[in-house]
Amino acid sequence: MPSLIELRDVWYQYNPNSPLSYWALKGIDLKIERGEFISIIGPTGSGKSTLIQHFNGLLKPTKGEVIVDGIEISKTKDLKALRKKVGMVFQYPETQIFSETIYDELAFGLRNYGYSEDEIKERVEDVVKKLGIEYIPLDKSPFLLSGGEMRRVAIASVLAMEPEVFVLDEPLANLDPQGRRELLKEIDYLNRKESLTVIIVSHDLSEVSKYADRIIVLFDGTILMDGPPREIFKNVEKLLEISLGVPQIVELLYTLYKKGADIPYNILDLDEAVRVIVKWRRSLGNRDKLRTIPTT
Amino acid sequence: MSIEVKNLSFSYEDNPILDDVSFCVKSGEFVGIAGPNGSGKSTLAKCLNGIFSPTKGEVFVDGISVKDRSKQWIIRQTVGLVFQNPDNQLVASVVEEDVAFGPENLGIPPSIIRERVQYALERVGLINERKRLVATLSGGQKQRVAIAGILAMRPKYIVLDEPTSMLDPVGRKEVLSTVLQLKEEGVGIVYITHHLEELVYADKIMLLYKGRIFKEGSARDILTDEDTLKKIGLDIPEIPALALRLKKFDVAFDNIPLTIEEMVNAILD
Numbered sequence A: 001m002p003s004l005i006e007l008r009d010v011w012y013q014y015n016p017n018s019p020l021s022y023w024a025l026k027g028i029d030l031k032i033e034r035g036e037f038i039s040i041i042g043p044t045g046s047g048k049s050t051l052i053q054h055f056n057g058l059l060k061p062t063k064g065e066v067i068v069d070g071i072e073i074s075k076t077k078d079l080k081a082l083r084k085k086v087g088m089v090f091q092y093p094e095t096q097i098f099s100e101t102i103y104d105e106l107a108f109g110l111r112n113y114g115y116s117e118d119e120i121k122e123r124v125e126d127v128v129k130k131l132g133i134e135y136i137p138l139d140k141s142p143f144l145l146s147g148g149e150m151r152r153v154a155i156a157s158v159l160a161m162e163p164e165v166f167v168l169d170e171p172l173a174n175l176d177p178q179g180r181r182e183l184l185k186e187i188d189y190l191n192r193k194e195s196l197t198v199i200i201v202s203h204d205l206s207e208v209s210k211y212a213d214r215i216i217v218l219f220d221g222t223i224l225m226d227g228p229p230r231e232i233f234k235n236v237e238k239l240l241e242i243s244l245g246v247p248q249i250v251e252l253l254y255t256l257y258k259k260g261a262d263i264p265y266n267i268l269d270l271d272e273a274v275r276v277i278v279k280w281r282r283s284l285g286n287r288d289k290l291r292t293i294p295t296t
Numbered sequence B: 001m002s003i004e005v006k007n008l009s010f011s012y013e014d015n016p017i018l019d020d021v022s023f024c025v026k027s028g029e030f031v032g033i034a035g036p037n038g039s040g041k042s043t044l045a046k047c048l049n050g051i052f053s054p055t056k057g058e059v060f061v062d063g064i065s066v067k068d069r070s071k072q073w074i075i076r077q078t079v080g081l082v083f084q085n086p087d088n089q090l091v092a093s094v095v096e097e098d099v100a101f102g103p104e105n106l107g108i109p110p111s112i113i114r115e116r117v118q119y120a121l122e123r124v125g126l127i128n129e130r131k132r133l134v135a136t137l138s139g140g141q142k143q144r145v146a147i148a149g150i151l152a153m154r155p156k157y158i159v160l161d162e163p164t165s166m167l168d169p170v171g172r173k174e175v176l177s178t179v180l181q182l183k184e185e186g187v188g189i190v191y192i193t194h195h196l197e198e199l200v201y202a203d204k205i206m207l208l209y210k211g212r213i214f215k216e217g218s219a220r221d222i223l224t225d226e227d228t229l230k231k232i233g234l235d236i237p238e239i240p241a242l243a244l245r246l247k248k249f250d251v252a253f254d255n256i257p258l259t260i261e262e263m264v265n266a267i268l269d
């Protein structure tokens, strides 16, 4: 079966033929399968937002091919069908919000695709609950919300469309810690139960790595690494070198490792960190810890 | 010299948002603010430089009430605010013009403005992008320009509303070290964030919940108080969280560590 999304040697240039021209993507080859949960990370300006806008035809490659569900986006005339399939939440919610009330904002896409008002109402109520914004009156203007509330509305409006592919650009920014966790849990649920394909751009590695099957590291318009979180976290030095970090607990274990502790550091969550440290300390027994850890 | 907030209440029309908030930010002090979405952090930030005037209570900036409309000018230049969304702050079309906008408004001579723009853009790592159009920048680049714009004004107090939400991890560290350096230079800092590990060097942290101060204390008090943080929808940072769990396995700590360095020292001790 062909991949859900396939990019073949994709190059993208902003403002071609002008002094402001800029190559933001330089030869991207990428395959994304149905049901994957992918996180895209990369330093500021590395091309993450540019890349994902190719997935629903908002941007078209300057060179190369983007094929989504068998359709080559540069050739298709039916972008509407593509956009229903691939739901996208932008990096700044303000750029996507325009309705006068929260309700209208959440209903906009559904109305556009001809859903009945009853069904719309049902879906709106559902996503409002999922995003934890039921306490806000739905007739309020979405522009009079706090930053985190606005982001929740933006995410809810795309979720209401029940896309097959859910692409989110920094969805965790501005969310409070519990909100971050709940959103990821909800998306993870949809990913597992309804095989929603998920693509999340995020700087919040410690959160997304708990759920992502695969992390793609972009650097200067190219793919630098692509693999499961545990493989990616083996490259601590390289990640730090290119302005990315690793979760604090990974960095901690790596620091201990460099000081001579015989432990793995490519871990995914707190429980694992606790296990690694406790096991290591026990293995040292009553020996002087400093003997096994050469001072640097 | 300080920003003094006294029994501040604020309502949007009939909606009460802030309720009887009092605290103080001295020169050279780093005050961290955290709280769930909608708790009133950005509203509070806008009360500190007079964009909003208290419905009840007072905010004094070096003794001047923000309610005194004739003093708006001096208050805005004393308290610089980095907005939560950079688009609400960026005004000029070219990066360096945007950063120069604030100091120009203060009537500062062009030669000094040039120096300050240079300094600010270097601090945020955008010196090579100075001629770029703001509209063509990436999300994180825009956030850096917004920070540079306030740095260039050299205010006595800086209020930063989630300044690192769009930055990569190293960008976050750079902003924090800039903030700490400003603090050393005597600038009073108010730092709002959802990433509580950024507040380990704060002199004091205030937790805001439903428009009220829910708890206030030293960084160590607040960042190790898992129950309180949970109760209001926040999370304890990873390092203290790990320490609290290790304690159950007989790893002893004199103080619950907040940073990787403290943790390494405690474990290897």
Ligand SMILES: Nc1ncnc2c1ncn2[C@@H]1O[C@H](COP(=O)(O)OP(=O)(O)OP(=O)(O)O)[C@@H](O)[C@H]1O
Binding pocket: A143, A144, A145, A146, A147, A148, A149, A174, A176, B012, B015, B017, B035, B036, B037, B038, B039, B040, B041, B042, B043, B044, B084
């Ligand atoms: N202009 C406005 N008019 C009416 N209500 C508003 C306005 N701005 C904000 N609010 C409401 O006031 C409350 C506090 O908003 P504020 O922006 O201060 O929250 P916050 O703590 O900064 O949240 P976040 O973490 O999401 O940025 C929210 O519930 C919001 O909906």
Ligand SMILES: Nc1ncnc2c1ncn2[C@@H]1O[C@H](COP(=O)(O)OP(=O)(O)OP(=O)(O)O)[C@@H](O)[C@H]1O
Binding pocket: A014, A015, A020, A021, A022, A023, A024, A042, A043, A044, A045, A046, A047, A048, A049, A050, A051, A091, B135, B136, B137, B138, B139, B140, B141, B166
């Ligand atoms: N309209 C444009 N014109 C010219 N250059 C642009 C334009 N939009 C983006 N760029 C440049 O292309 C590069 C990639 O931008 P992009 O927005 O994809 O980065 P990003 O990885 O999403 O970064 P961030 O983490 O800061 O959001 C950046 O260097 C940016 O300055």
Ligand SMILES: [Mg+2]
Binding pocket: A048, A049, A050, A091, A169, B138, B139, B140
């Ligand atoms: Mg981006």
Ligand SMILES: [Mg+2]
Binding pocket: A146, A147, A148, B041, B042, B043, B084, B161
């Ligand atoms: Mg806010």
